[in-house]
Amino acid sequence: MKSTRIVLASRPIGMPEQENFRTETVELEPPKPGQALLQTLYLSLDPYMRGRMSDAPSYAPPVEVDQTMCGGTVSQVLESTDPALRSGDIVLGYGGWQTHSVEWVAGLQKLDPALAPLTTALGVLGMPGLTAYSGLLTIGKPQPGETVVVAAATGPVGATVGQIAKIKGARAVGIAGGPEKVALLRERFGFDAAIDHRAPDFAEQLAAATPDGIDVYFENVGGAVFDAVLPRLNQYARIPVCGLIANYNDTDLPPGPDRLPLIMSAILRRSLTVRGFIVSEFMNQAAEFIPAAAQWLAEGKLTYLEDVVDGLDHTVESFQGLLTGKNRGKLVIKVSE
Template sequence: MTSYQRIVLAARPRGEVKASDFRLETVAAPELADGQVLVRNDYLSLDPYMRGRMSEAKSYAAPQALNETMIGGTVGQVVASRHPKFAVGDAVVGVLGWAEMAVSDGTMLRKVDTSRVPLSAYLGAVGMPGMAAWYGLNQIMHPKAGETVVVTAASGAVGSVVGQLAKLRGCRVVGVAGGPQKCAYVADELGFDACIDYQAGNVAADLAAATPHGIDAIFENVGGPIFDAALPRTNAFGRVALCGLIAGYNGADMSIKNFRFLLTSRLTLRGFIVTEHMEYWPQGLSELGLLVAGGKLRYRETIASGLAAAPGAFIGLLQGKNFGKQLVKLG
C-alpha cells in the first residue's frame, strides 16, 4: 500500500458532535526507520472518553489536536518491521488512532494471542473497557458476596463486564440500560438479577423495587439523573466507582440534587482513569482473558464497516444507539 486513509479532528464540537467535526484524508504510507513497525489496523475502538478529548476544557489528558489523527485504540497485524521485538504477522493491540495503517516505535504496543480470544475482544472485554470494569470493581468497590451492586450503562462494553464479575463474586447485581431489548440482554444473557429501563421514566421507583436491601456499591458510567436517583438507596459506607459521565459529555446539566447522601450514607466516591493504573493490567487482562476463553464472560459487539463510518458510529455511541462494544472494522 502506497497510501491509506485516516480521520482527523477538523473542528471542536459545540454541544453535540457532528459529522462535520471530522475530516477523512488520504495520506502517503510512511517509510520505516530503525526501531519502528508498520501496522495494518483491523478494528478501531470507539469510546465515550473521546468526546472529552475533543474539547479544550481542562481534563486529565491533553486535548486531541486539530488536524491530527483522532485518538483511538486499535488491533491489527504487523505488516513491516524494523523493530527487534515485533515480526511481520504479529497480532498487536495499541492506540494507533482512526486510521487504516500506522507506524509505531513499540511504545504501548503489545502482542496478543488470538488462538482462544478473538482479536476484536482485545478492544473490549479483554482490553481497556474490561480493565476499567476490573479495576473499578476490585480496587474501589470491593464487593462482598450478598451485597447489592448497581451498574449504569449495563449493556455497554464496561458495564456488562462489571456486572458479570460482580455476579461471579456472589453479589446481587442490578443494571440500568436504555430500552427493553437491552434490559432483556442484561438480565437474560448476562445474568444480572434485574435491569431497569431508564427510558420507561420510572427510575427511582424501579430502582427501589430492584434493591429492597439498599445499594452497597455503584459502578457509575452515566451520571446525571440516574446517578442522582441511586444515591438515596445507598447503604452506610457504600462505595462508588466513577468511571464515566456520558450524560454530560454534550454539555447537559450534571447537578446532583441528592448530594447530601454522600455524607449521610458515608459514601466513598472515587473517580478513576484506568490508563493511570497500568501496573494492574497484566493481572487484570490475564484474568479477563481466561474468563472469555472459558466462556464465563460474555460480550456483545456493534460493528460499523469502513473507516468512513466511524464518525456516524461515534455519534450513535454518544446517543446510546450501540449495543455492547462499538467497533469499526477497517480494510
C-alpha cells in the same frame, strides 16, 4: 504507503457532527529504527474520545485540530525495523482513526489470534475489561450478598462489571436504555435485575429492585440515573466514577437549583466513598486481570457482546450513536481484512 485518515477539523459544540471531521489521504513516512508500519484491522470507539475532542482541562491532552483522531487499534504488521516484531504479526496499538499508521514497537502489544477473537483485545480482554475489573474490585470492593448497581450496563464496561460482581458473590442490578437492552442484561449477561432508565417509573422500579439498598454503584452515566440512585445508597456505599456520558455534550450547567449541598450532605451522613478514576492508574493490574478474565470466559462465567461496523467511513456516525446509546455491546469499526 498512503493512509486514509479522519482528522478533527474543528472542536464540536454539543454533539459532534460530520462537519467537525475531515477525511483525507496522506503519505506516511517510512518507519524509523524502533518503529513499525501497520495496517489497521479494527478500531475501538469509546466515550472518552468525546473529551479528547475538547480543549477543556482534562486528564489527557486534547487531540489538536487537523490531527488524526485517537483510538485503540488492532493492526497487522506490514514492515518492522525492530526484531521484536515481524511482517504478519498482529498487535494492539493506538493508531487512531486511520487505515495505516507508523508506531513505536515499544508501545505495541503482540497478540495471539489463536487465544481469542482479535476484537476482544479492544473490549472484554482490553481496556474496557480492565476498567471494569479494577474500578469494581479496587474501589467498589463488592462483598458476597451486597447489591451492586451499574449504569450503561450493556456497554463493554458495565456488562463486565455486573458479571464480575456476580462472580464475587454479589447481587447485580443493571440499568440500560430500552426493553431490548434490559432483556440482554437478564438473558445474556445474567443480571439479577434489569431496569429501563427511560421508563416513566424508573425510580420506583429501581427501589423495587434494590429492597436492601445499594452498596456499590458503578457510575458510567450521571444525570437522571444518578438522581434515582442517590436516595438508595446505603451507609458506607462505594461509588467508582468511571464516566458521565449523560453530560459529555453539555455546553452549560444543567438548569435548576444547586444540588451540590444535597449530594455533599449524603456523602457526609452516609459515609459514602466517591472516587473517580482513569484506567491508566491501574495498568499494573493487567497482568492479573487478563488471565483471570480469560479463565472466566473459558468457564462460561463471563461473556461479551460486540457491535462491529464495517468501514472507516462509518466512524463518525457510529460514534454519534455511541453517545446516544444506539450500540449494543462493544463498538468496533472493522477497517480492513
